[in-house]
Amino acid sequence: MAAYDFNTLKEKYNDFLEPVAEITANKKDFSKNKGGYIASDVIVELTCGYEASVASFSVYNSFDREDGKFLWEGLKDYFSLGSQIVVRAGYGNSVSDIFTGFVSKVNFIYGGDEMPHVEILCMDIKGVMMAGSHENQMTSTNFGDSVSEIFRKGVYEKMKSSGIFTQLSLTPTPDKNSGEKGGESDKTIEVTGESDYEFTVRAAKRFNYEFFTDCGKVLFRKARTPEVTLMSLNASRGVSRLSVEYDIIGQVENVQVRGTDYGNTELITAKRKLNNTISGSSRAKQIISGSKKIYVDSSVKSPGDADYRLENAIERITYGFGLMHCRCRGLPELKPGNFIEIEGMGQPPSNKFYLIEVKHSIDDEEGYVTELTGKTDRIK
Numbered sequence: 537m538a539a540y541d542f543n544t545l546k547e548k549y550n551d552f553l554e555p556v557a558e559i560t561a562n563k564k565d566f567s568k569n570k571g572g573y574i575a576s577d578v579i580v581e582l583t584c585g586y587e588a589s590v591a592s593f594s595v596y597n598s599f600d601r602e603d604g605k606f607l608w609e610g611l612k613d614y615f616s617l618g619s620q621i622v623v624r625a626g627y628g629n630s631v632s633d634i635f636t637g638f639v640s641k642v643n644f645i646y647g648g649d650e651m652p653h654v655e656i657l658c659m660d661i662k663g664v665m666m667a668g669s670h671e672n673q674m675t676s677t678n679f680g681d682s683v684s685e686i687f688r689k690g691v692y693e694k695m696k697s698s699g700i701f702t703q704l705s706l707t708p709t710p711d712k713n714s715g716e717k718g719g720e721s722d723k724t725i726e727v728t729g730e731s732d733y734e735f736t737v738r739a740a741k742r743f744n745y746e747f748f749t750d751c752g753k754v755l756f757r758k759a760r761t762p763e764v765t766l767m768s769l770n771a772s773r774g775v776s777r778l779s780v781e782y783d784i785i786g787q788v789e790n791v792q793v794r795g796t797d798y799g800n801t802e803l804i805t806a807k808r809k810l811n812n813t814i815s816g817s818s819r820a821k822q823i824i825s826g827s828k829k830i831y832v833d834s835s836v837k838s839p840g841d842a843d844y845r846l847e848n849a850i851e852r853i854t855y856g857f858g859l860m861h862c863r864c865r866g867l868p869e870l871k872p873g874n875f876i877e878i879e880g881m882g883q884p885p886s887n888k889f890y891l892i893e894v895k896h897s898i899d900d901e902e903g904y905v906t907e908l909t910g911k912t913d914r915i916k
Contacts, residue, residue, distance in 0.1 A: 538765045538877065540869050542773040549627035552865055555904035558631055559593065560622040561614035561639075563699060571610035572597050580623055580635045580896040584748040584755075584873035586737045588662035591623050591635045592655065599652035606644050611654060615639050620699045621658045622752075625868045625896055625904060632868040634896050636660065636752030638700045660749040661701040664691070665733035674725040679739040680709035682725050683756055686732050702752035709743050710844070744847040750871060759851060760890055768877040769864055770886075776905075777863040778878065780885040782915065784820050786856050790828035793845045795836025806842035812854050812914040816884065829853065854913035860889045866904025870894050876910065887916040 546552065557578040559566040566575055578593040595615070598607050616639065623635040641657040665686075676682040684706050686692070695701055727735045740747040740756065747756050769775050792807035814820050831849055836842045860878065870876070872891045879886050889910030898904045 538767045540767040542767055542769065545767075545867060545869065549630060552627055552904070554628045555866060555898055556626060556628065556631060557593070557898040557904075558624040560624070562619050564614065566614055569610070569614065571607060573607075573611065576899060578623060578625070578896075578898040580625070582635070582872050582894045582896075584746050584892055586740065586747060588666070589635065589637070589660045589749060591621065591637065591658040593623075595654045595656060596651060598654045599646065601652075606646075606652070606654065608644075608654075615642060615654070615656050617642060621656075622699070623658075625866065625898055627904070633751040634868050634871075636699070636702065636749070638663065638695075660752075661692075661695060661754060662733055662749070664695060664700070665736065666731050669729050669731045669734070670727060671729060672727040674727065676725060678709055678711040679725065679742060680706060680712055680756075683736050683739055686736065687754070689732075699752070701749065701754055704754050705757065706754075707745070707757040709739065709745070711743075711840070741848060743844050744851055746873065748873060750873065755873065763875060765875045765877060765888070766869060766871070766891075767867075768879045769862065770878065770880040772880075774865040774867070775862060775878075775881075776865075777861075778881065778885065779861040780858070780878070780887070782814070782858050782884065784814055784823060784857070786853065787814060787820075787824050788827040788829045788853060789821075789824050791846060791849050791853060792828060792830045793836060793842045793849060794830065794832050795834065795842055795845075797837055804836055804839060804842050806839065806846040808846060808850065810850065810854060812857070814857055814915060816915060855890070855911045857914070858887065858889070858912035860887075860908070860910040860912070862908040862910070864906055864908065866896060866898065866906045868896070870906050870908060876908065884915045887912055 559575045574596045575593050576596060580591045582589045598611060600607055619639045621637055621639060622633060624631040625634050626632055637658045637660040639656060640659040640663050643655040645655060646652045674682040674685055676685050687704055736747055744759050745757060746759050790807060790809050792805060795804040797804055833845055836845055872894045875888055875890050877888050889912050891908055891910045893909040895907040
């Protein structure tokens with residue numbers, strides 16, 4: 537059952553009249569500024585991938601034509617570099633958070649065909665994590681606790697207290713207990729010339745985990761969990777443009793990972809036959825019958841390592857099969873890291889897709905629009 541019903545949301549948002557975006561900067565409502573500044577052209581690009589989520593907007597009435605200068609003095613308390621930012625979107629008085637982060641770039645624009653304005657660009661907490669690189673031996677003996685250890689650093693405690701991120705949801709990795717598959721990680725887990733971001737992404741890829749933020753909440757979890765279906769969409773329920781494509785190029789029947797236990801000079805192997813439905817007939821299966829993809833990975837040193845690497849390989853292969861792009865009514869409830877259903881548009885376009893990217897755009901010309909990118913590993 538879907539978490540939201542489109543028709544119920546339509547009623548909640550008064551037939552989607554009065555689209556609105558709200559900006560809070562350093563916990564102050566920007567719409568209440570005393571300088572008459574106006575924030576417009578809001579774009580929020582969210583992802584559950586390893587990239588940072590970003591937001592941008594333009595501030596008008598920010599240039600004094602008589603004096604020929606930008607009115608930064610009245611804006612700096614809101615949008616100085618590093619300032620905490622929350623973006624909300626919705627309709628009328630009903631708005632919801634869609635982005636939490638910090639000001640990463642300020643661009644002053646004058647001349648040409650554009651009105652003078654200040655463009656504000658923001659990133660989520662990953663932008664902080666990307667800075668610098670270091671070498672360090674972690675005190676934790678598994679990757680999940682090592683990620684938690686990173687977020688206990690003073691810089692992140694300060695980021696949390698300022699609201700640049702709000703909470704952590706870190707799922708333990710399978711190497712936490714020696715009794716689990718693959719056992720505990722090497723007794724020394726090291727950061728070697730990496731940023732905190734690069735180390736966390738490496739840990740996520742090792743166990744086929746996702747690492748992203750949801751309105752300030754940092755998520756480090758097994759891919760595609762929990763399996764929440766947000767809502768069903770179709771031509772009469774929000775969709776204005778839809779593209780669904782299925783591609784068997786790159787699909788294989790068997791996947792295998794190989795490594796070596798150098799201590800025992802033994803070959804380590806993990807393999808699986810894929811059984812995802814890629815066609816309503818047998819023709820596609822006949823084309824890939826007997827095909828295999830073999831990964832030789834020097835980092836695989838145990839059966840557990842091979843299984844984790846296999847899961848990641850299968851994910852990349854199978855979820856390269858179906859791709860959905862959708863342009864629909866602006867809805868703040870649509871977030872990456874969740875499923876949606878395309879229904880009632882015939883087979884095989886009607887399917888269940890995992891949202892990997894969501895773009896919210898609110899401006900004076902088109903109002904509020906949401907664009908979705910989703911993937912699937914099978915035909916429904």
